Amino acid sequence: MTNIPETGRTPRVQIRLVIIQVLVFSLLLTLGGRLWYLQIRQGHEYAHAARSNHVQRVVQPAVRGSILDARGVPIADNETRLVVSASRTELMRIKDRGKAVLTRLAGVLGMNPQDVMDKIRLCDSKTPKPCWNGSPYQPIPVTLEATTQQALTIRERPEDFPGITAEPTAVRRYPAPGGARTAQVLGYLSPVTDDEIQKAKDSDSPHLRSDQVGRSGIERTYDKQLRGKAQVTSYEVDNLGRVMGQTQSDPGVAGSTLVTSIDARVQAVAEYELAQAMKTVRNETDKITGRKYEADSGAVVVMETKTGRVVAMASQPDYDPNAWVGGISGQDYARLTSKNSNYPLLNRAIQGQAPAGSIFKVVSASAAVRAGYPFDNKYNCSSSYSLGSRSFANFESKGHGPITLGDALKFSCNTVFYALGHKEWQRDGGLSPKKDAHDWFYRTAREFGLGSETGIDLPNEVTGRIPDRHWKKSFWEANKDAWCREGKKGGTYVQQIAYENCLEGNQLKAFDSINFAIGQGDVLVTPIQMAAIYGAISNGGTLYHPIVGKASIGPDGTVEEVKPKVHAKLPVDAKTVADLDKGLQSVVEPGGTAAWRFGGWPQDKITMHAKTGTAQVYGKQTTSWLATYTDDFTIVMTISQAGTGSGASGPAVRNIYNAMYGLTMEGKPTGKALLPKPEAKLPTVQPDGTIQAPEVKPYVPPTKEELTPGLAGPPAPPRHLQD
Structure with a gap:
C-alpha cells in the first residue's frame, strides 16, 4: 500500500478553506450591507410602513332601545329599512377612487352624484356637512330609504357596484300613536361629536364614532340605557387598507327598553x-x-x-x-331654529x-x-x-x-x-x-x-x-350701565323706566x-x-x-x-x-x-x-x-x-x-x-x-x-x- 505524504494535500485544503472563508465573508458583507440599507438608508420608510400595519375597529352599533308609554305602546322604536351603504376602503382601491361606481349608484337611487360622494367623504375641521364622522373602515350609509327595486338592482349587479351593499337595517322611528307626537318630551338623535368622544373617553360609557346620541328630551336623559353596547370587531390592516386578519371581537348588547309614565x-x-x-x-x-x-x-x-x-x-x-x-336637511333645520317658526324645539x-x-x-x-x-x-x-x-x-x-x-x-x-x-x-x-x-x-x-x-x-x-331683594341688586349691577345710557328723564315710557332703574333699580x-x-x-x-x-x-x-x-x-x-x-x-x-x-x-x-x-x-x-x-x-x-x-x-x-x-x-x-x-x-x-x-x-x-x-x-x-x-x-x- 502506497502512503501519500500529508504535505501533499495541504495546498488543496488551504485553497478550499480560503475559498470558503471568502464566500462566508462575502455573504456576511452582503448581509451587513443589506441590513445597513434596510435599517439605515431605508429605515424611516420601512418604519413608516410598519406603523401603517395597525389594528382597525369595525363597529356594529347596538339596536337602540324602544321608548314606551305607560301601557307599553311604542312612542319611539326602530323599524327595518333598506339601507344602501358604501365601503370607503374598497372604493379607494379603485383607480378613480370609486367615482364611476358612485355615479352609477346615484343614478339607481335617483340622487345627485355629488351628493352621494359628499356623504362618504370623511369629516374634518375643513369639510362641510354632509360628511362621515365615523370610522372609514365600516360601511357608510348613503340612503336609509332605498326601495326594494333599487336594492335588487344593486345586489344583482355586484360587478357594477363593488363596495356597495343594500341591507335591511334597524333605523330610529317616532310612530306618533293616535297622533301623539310627544316631540319635545322624546327629543331626537344625531351623530356624536369629537368633543363628546373625548369627554366620555374615560367614563364607564365611552362613545364610539358610529354612535347616535340623544340631543334632547328623554332620548338624552336616558341615552346610556337606550344606547346599549356596540359590537366591536378588531382587524389588522396594512398600509394599503388590506385586512391581514381578525384580532378580537367584543359582542354587543342591545339597548334597554324605557317605559315612561306618558299615556x-x-x-x-x-x-x-x-x-x-x-x-x-x-x-x-x-x-x-x-x-x-x-x-x-x-x-x-x-x-x-x-x-x-x-x-x-x-x-x-x-x-x-x-x-x-x-x-336633518338644512331646510328643516333652518325651519326648526328660526324666529319665524317661534322655535318649536x-x-x-x-x-x-x-x-x-x-x-x-x-x-x-x-x-x-x-x-x-x-x-x-x-x-x-x-x-x-x-x-x-x-x-x-x-x-x-x-x-x-x-x-x-x-x-x-x-x-x-x-x-x-x-x-x-x-x-x-x-x-x-x-x-x-x-x-x-x-x-x-x-x-x-x-x-x-x-x-x-x-x-x-x-x-x-x-x-x-x-x-x-337679592335679585334686584344683582340685576341692577348687571344692567346699570345700559340703563344709564338709555334712560332719559321725561322721555318715552321705556326711556323713563330706564332712567328710574339707573338711579334706584337696586331697591x-x-x-x-x-x-x-x-x-x-x-x-x-x-x-x-x-x-x-x-x-x-x-x-x-x-x-x-x-x-x-x-x-x-x-x-x-x-x-x-x-x-x-x-x-x-x-x-x-x-x-x-x-x-x-x-x-x-x-x-x-x-x-x-x-x-x-x-x-x-x-x-x-x-x-x-x-x-x-x-x-x-x-x-x-x-x-x-x-x-x-x-x-x-x-x-x-x-x-x-x-x-x-x-x-x-x-x-x-x-x-x-x-x-x-x-x-x-x-x-x-x-x-x-x-x-x-x-x-x-x-x-x-x-x-x-x-x-x-x-x-x-x-x-x-x-x-x-x-x-x-x-x-x-x-x-x-x-x-x-x-x-
Whole structure:
C-alpha cells in the first residue's frame, strides 16, 4: 500500500478553506450591507410602513332601545329599512377612487352624484356637512330609504357596484300613536361629536364614532340605557387598507327598553286640545288692543298628583321628530331654529317662562298665613288699591267687600293681595329693610319650589325667577350701565323706566311687592313648576320631582324601576293646605272664576279644583293660565297672548278631563274613559322580550252638539268671572 505524504494535500485544503472563508465573508458583507440599507438608508420608510400595519375597529352599533308609554305602546322604536351603504376602503382601491361606481349608484337611487360622494367623504375641521364622522373602515350609509327595486338592482349587479351593499337595517322611528307626537318630551338623535368622544373617553360609557346620541328630551336623559353596547370587531390592516386578519371581537348588547309614565292616548288629547285652543282664540278680538289674539305659543302638563309622574306634556309650536332620522336637511333645520317658526324645539312646559298671574295667589295666600294673617279673617276686596298717586285696579275694577282668603281665591280678588303684599313690605322695613326682615312672600315662593328647577328628568329645564331683594341688586349691577345710557328723564315710557332703574333699580319698592303678590312684575314661572305646586296642594303638601321615566327593562328582562322622589314639603301646615284646597274647589262652583267652564261637572263624584290666571306682559297681549286638579291628576295649561285664564284655556282643559274620565259635558259617563285612575302596573314583558302593545285610536274631539250651551257659543260671562 502506497502512503501519500500529508504535505501533499495541504495546498488543496488551504485553497478550499480560503475559498470558503471568502464566500462566508462575502455573504456576511452582503448581509451587513443589506441590513445597513434596510435599517439605515431605508429605515424611516420601512418604519413608516410598519406603523401603517395597525389594528382597525369595525363597529356594529347596538339596536337602540324602544321608548314606551305607560301601557307599553311604542312612542319611539326602530323599524327595518333598506339601507344602501358604501365601503370607503374598497372604493379607494379603485383607480378613480370609486367615482364611476358612485355615479352609477346615484343614478339607481335617483340622487345627485355629488351628493352621494359628499356623504362618504370623511369629516374634518375643513369639510362641510354632509360628511362621515365615523370610522372609514365600516360601511357608510348613503340612503336609509332605498326601495326594494333599487336594492335588487344593486345586489344583482355586484360587478357594477363593488363596495356597495343594500341591507335591511334597524333605523330610529317616532310612530306618533293616535297622533301623539310627544316631540319635545322624546327629543331626537344625531351623530356624536369629537368633543363628546373625548369627554366620555374615560367614563364607564365611552362613545364610539358610529354612535347616535340623544340631543334632547328623554332620548338624552336616558341615552346610556337606550344606547346599549356596540359590537366591536378588531382587524389588522396594512398600509394599503388590506385586512391581514381578525384580532378580537367584543359582542354587543342591545339597548334597554324605557317605559315612561306618558299615556299616548292622553298625550294625543292634550296636543290636540292645546293646538285647537290656540287656533280658536286667534279668531277672537282682544278688547284691550283691538287686534286678534296672537296665541303664539303654549304648553300643557298632565301629572299624577300623588307621585309627580307626567302623564302628558305638550308644547306648541311642535314638530315631527322624524325630521332628524337619517340626518336633518338644512331646510328643516333652518325651519326648526328660526324666529319665524317661534322655535318649536323648545319644550315650553319646562323652558317657557312667564308671569304667573292669579294662579300665583295660592303662594301669596300661604305667605299671608305664615306672616300672621288668618285664612278665615275678612280682608277688603275693593275695586282698586291706592299707592301714593298710583292706583292698582282689581280685574275689571269690581269689588266684593270684606272676604276671606278662600273667597279671594274664588273671585281672584287682586286688591286683597295688593294690600297684604304692601303691608309685609312695610313691616320688613320698606326701602330700608330690617336685618331680620322675614320677606314672607318671597321666602314662601322659593320654598314652594319657585326660582329653582323642579328636577324633572328632562334636560335644559329653566329656573324661572323670584325677584327678591337679592335679585334686584344683582340685576341692577348687571344692567346699570345700559340703563344709564338709555334712560332719559321725561322721555318715552321705556326711556323713563330706564332712567328710574339707573338711579334706584337696586331697591325693592312698594309696587314691586304689590305686583309680586298677584304673580306679576318681574316674577317668572314655568308650567311644570305650577303643576308641581298644585299637585302638592292636592296630595296634602308633598312636592314631588316631576318624572317621565318609569322603568328600564334590559335585554335580559331585568327591570329597574324609576321611583318617584320627594322634593320638599310645602312650608305651611295641614290646615292651611286644607284651606287652600277648599278655596280652589270654590273656584269651579257658582260665582267662581272657572264655574262657567265646569258647568255640569260631577263635583260630588270627582271633586274639581281650579285657579284661573291672566298675566300681563309689557308690549304683549295677556297670557292665559289655568291650573286645576282632582284627587288623582293635575292639569296646568298656559297660552301666550291669548287673553283670560278660563276664556282661552278653559275649554281645552275641560275636554282633557272629559276624555280621561269618560264624561259628557253634562257629567254623564260615556263608557270610554281613557285614564280614570293612574296606571299603576308596568307593561307585561313576554318570554321573548317583546311587549304586547294595546291599540291607540286617534282622538275624536267632541262635536258642537256634544258641548253644553255654556261652552258652545253663547255669550261669555262678565270678564271678572274669567280671570
